[in-house]
Each structure stands twice: as structure tokens, then as C-alpha cells.
Amino acid sequence: MRYLPLDEITEDMCLARPIFNGDGRVLLSNGVRLTKNYLARLKEMGYQNLYVYRAGEEINDFSTPVSDQTMRDAIYGVKDAFSKAAQRQHLNIKNVNEVIGYILDEILTNPTVLYNLMDLKNHDTYYYHHSVNVCIISTLIGKQLGLPRDKVKDLATGALLHDLGMVCVDPQILTKPRELTTEEMTAVREHTNYGFQLLRSEPNLSILVAHAAYQHHERMDGSGYPKGLVGDEIHLYGRIVAVADSYETMTSGRVYRKAIWSHEAIRQLKESAPEKYDPEVVEAMARSVASYPVGSVVVLNTHEEAVVVDVNAKKITIQFASGPRVNALLDLEPDSEIKIEERLS
Ligand SMILES: [Fe+2]
CATH class of the missing domain: 2.30.30 (SH3 type barrels.)
Incomplete structure (x- = not known):
């Protein structure tokens, strides 16, 4: 099984991992032969890489940080949270807690699990997949740092909802298939303030969940936003989500930006510590993610x-x-x- 860019996939190859849509439903199952039509359609939808194998080739099972079922439930949970927030309704916290519970159960009980998958996402489902991945990576980092379960729970919830404030940003800006102008960037940066407001008005969420979302773009040297906090002024959860978010963003391509490989992202993040990132958190991240993920x-x-x-x-x-x-x-x-x-x- 290989993880290949769409242009390198030929018609004698089959899909090795299912593709989920934003509702957590299977869009294309594993085993499907990737015909020209499928490939053209997937490219149109914004997919850049797929897990594939040659027809007839045997593929081995491999361990994933969470089961496919939990992944699907989590993606659907984030989508539901985003759509509730967009309508200024309260989130379904019971559902969020349930999803976080599954993720914690699977990750905290597995002593050797690493984040080893490059995810299959396109522009429609980008934020849902991104949110779940950042949640999984943050949970792994919290576990590496030896945080107790109740703290990892708040951290994971903040990580899952860290970009919730994006629902208040003009969707036309967010779906632009190119780099943003300075003005558009300023509008996007507001998502940290919006996210904080939305999450702190949830009576059944810890205020630390709201702070993780508020602070995930702060940087250790004060160059981040929205407040330009320095060092320990940034809460540990904010420092963790910052590293998980950056790693996930660097390793996932967008239409206007090519993904970089995991080992390269780890190297760059290590290089940016301690100026931008908490070095202890970066070290914990490096021990939580595979340098060479499955399919490399x-x-x-x-x-x-x-x-x-x-x-x-x-x-x-x-x-x-x-x-x-x-x-x-x-x-x-x-x-x-x-x-x-x-x-x-
Ligand atoms: Fe963000």
C-alpha cells in the first residue's frame, strides 16, 4: 500500500483506505478500482493524495490511533458542532463528550500508538478532518506529557473545537483556492476571538476549553495572535494545540499549498522552538507522530x-x-x- 499523489495513480490501482464525507459516511470504499472517472471526480473534489495498492497485491492491516468508527463519529460530531455554532445554537455537549470519550479510551489505553496516517480530506471536509486530527495529536501529546485523564479531556475538547470560530468568518474567504490578502488574513484571524466567545458561553464546558481555542495561534515570543501573549502566559493547552495544529496544517496540502512530509514538519517545528513553540511540547509531539507514516x-x-x-x-x-x-x-x-x-x- 502506498500513499500517492493523484497524478501518480494508475488505473490498475485500488483504494486502500475508505474516503469519508463530512457526514462521516463512506464516499468511496476500500477495494474500489480507481478508474479514470473516479480519479477525475476526486481531483475535482479537491483530494490530493490517496492510499492505494495494485490490484492483486496483498495489503497488511496496520494500527491507527483511533478506529474508523471513532473517526467517523468524531468527524460527524465536529460537523454538527460547526453547524450548531453557525446557527448560534448551543452545542450538543453530550455528543462532544461521547466522541472525546471514545478517542481517549482508544488512545490512553494503547501504549505504543502513534499518529501515523495522512488523512484523506478535501476542501469541503477540510475543517472537520483537520479538527479531529488536531484533537488526536493533542491527546497523544497530553498523554506523552503525563497529564491525567480529566486534563487530557479538556485539552482534547479544546483541540477538537479549536477552529469553531471559523463559522463566523465569511465562507467566501475560507474557500478561496489561493493565498489570502492581508485584509482577508485579518478577517480569518478573528476566528480565535469568535471561538472563545462561542465556547465560553457553553455552560457545560470548562473555561479552559475556550482558552485552548482562544490561544492556539499565540506564539512563545509574542508574535502570535490575538493577544501576543509570551511564554507561560499561554496556557499549556494553548501551547499544545498550537503545535498539533501547525504539524497537521504543514502535513496536509491545500489547493494553494503543498503538504510537507512528516519528518520535515517535525524538523521545522523543532527548529522553531523555543522562539515560536514550547520545546517540551514539540519533543512530546515528535514522540507522538510517525516520522515516516504508513504508505511512505x-x-x-x-x-x-x-x-x-x-x-x-x-x-x-x-x-x-x-x-x-x-x-x-x-x-x-x-x-x-x-x-x-x-x-x-
Ligand atoms: Fe486556527
């Missing part, structure tokens, strides 16, 4: 090519794609002599 095509120090077929905190399982061991599986542990040298796609 890599070159080893033996000059062989391989595909990452599974990854957790203890080992990376690769399948050789060239050389005498082609198709064989191998577990790379931190002290293995074989190492990944570079990522090809």
Missing part, C-alpha cells in the same frame, strides 16, 4: 527501496519494494542496523 516509500541505508506498512512507538514495519528481498517484511527497531535514509514519496 523510503530508501534504506542498504540502498533498497521499501514501503512503510505499519509503525508504532517501538518499531517500523517495512516491506521491501526492490532488491533480492522484494515483498519481504522487516521490523526496524531503534537499534536495527538497517535505517531509513530518505523518503521518496
Whole structure:
């Protein structure tokens, strides 16, 4: 199984991971042969990369941070929260708590889980998928930092709803398929204030949830917004969601911006600490996400090519794609002599 850009996918390939729409429904199931028509339609809808395999190729099961069912429930939960907020109605907090409960149950009980998926999202579902991913990454970071469950719960809820204030921003700006003007950027920045107002008016949410959303664009050196807070003036949840949000944004492409690879995003975020990000949080993030996610095509120090077929905190399982061991599986542990040298796609 590989994670390939749409242009590199050929008609002898099948979809390896289902594509969900914003309602959490399956738009296209795994196993579907990717005909020219499907590919053209997916491209039109704004998808950039897909998990694929060649027809007949065996694909291995791999671990994901949360089950597909939880992913679907969470995406639908965010969509519902966004649509309630857009109509200035109270959120369905019971539903939000339920979704967060599933995510926490799955992540906190799994000692080796990593964020290892690049998500399949398009412009219609971008914010829902993005929100759920930022929630999963923030939960993993909170777990790495040893926070107790009740604190991770508030952190995860703030992360899930961090961009809720986007419902108050002119949708025409948000769907522009290009970089924004300074004026438009100022309007988008207001989403932190709007999000804070919306969330703090929810009687059954901790005020810290509202603060996580309020502060997720603050930066350690005071260069962030909306308040230009410095260092510890930013609440820990705000510092965590900032790192999770930046990592997720960097690794997901938009129409006007190419995605960068996970190992490169980790490197850049480490470089931006401590000026922009809390270094302890960045370290915890680096231990929470896979440098080479499932589907990455890599070159080893033996000059062989391989595909990452599974990854957790203890080992990376690769399948050789060239050389005498082609198709064989191998577990790379931190002290293995074989190492990944570079990522090809
Ligand atoms: Fe944001």
C-alpha cells in the first residue's frame, strides 16, 4: 500500500483506505478500482493524495490511533458542532463528550500508538478532518506529557473545537483556492476571538476549553495572535494545540499549498522552538507522530527501496519494494542496523 499523489495513480490501482464525507459516511470504499472517472471526480473534489495498492497485491492491516468508527463519529460530531455554532445554537455537549470519550479510551489505553496516517480530506471536509486530527495529536501529546485523564479531556475538547470560530468568518474567504490578502488574513484571524466567545458561553464546558481555542495561534515570543501573549502566559493547552495544529496544517496540502512530509514538519517545528513553540511540547509531539507514516516509500541505508506498512512507538514495519528481498517484511527497531535514509514519496 502506498500513499500517492493523484497524478501518480494508475488505473490498475485500488483504494486502500475508505474516503469519508463530512457526514462521516463512506464516499468511496476500500477495494474500489480507481478508474479514470473516479480519479477525475476526486481531483475535482479537491483530494490530493490517496492510499492505494495494485490490484492483486496483498495489503497488511496496520494500527491507527483511533478506529474508523471513532473517526467517523468524531468527524460527524465536529460537523454538527460547526453547524450548531453557525446557527448560534448551543452545542450538543453530550455528543462532544461521547466522541472525546471514545478517542481517549482508544488512545490512553494503547501504549505504543502513534499518529501515523495522512488523512484523506478535501476542501469541503477540510475543517472537520483537520479538527479531529488536531484533537488526536493533542491527546497523544497530553498523554506523552503525563497529564491525567480529566486534563487530557479538556485539552482534547479544546483541540477538537479549536477552529469553531471559523463559522463566523465569511465562507467566501475560507474557500478561496489561493493565498489570502492581508485584509482577508485579518478577517480569518478573528476566528480565535469568535471561538472563545462561542465556547465560553457553553455552560457545560470548562473555561479552559475556550482558552485552548482562544490561544492556539499565540506564539512563545509574542508574535502570535490575538493577544501576543509570551511564554507561560499561554496556557499549556494553548501551547499544545498550537503545535498539533501547525504539524497537521504543514502535513496536509491545500489547493494553494503543498503538504510537507512528516519528518520535515517535525524538523521545522523543532527548529522553531523555543522562539515560536514550547520545546517540551514539540519533543512530546515528535514522540507522538510517525516520522515516516504508513504508505511512505523510503530508501534504506542498504540502498533498497521499501514501503512503510505499519509503525508504532517501538518499531517500523517495512516491506521491501526492490532488491533480492522484494515483498519481504522487516521490523526496524531503534537499534536495527538497517535505517531509513530518505523518503521518496
Ligand atoms: Fe486556527
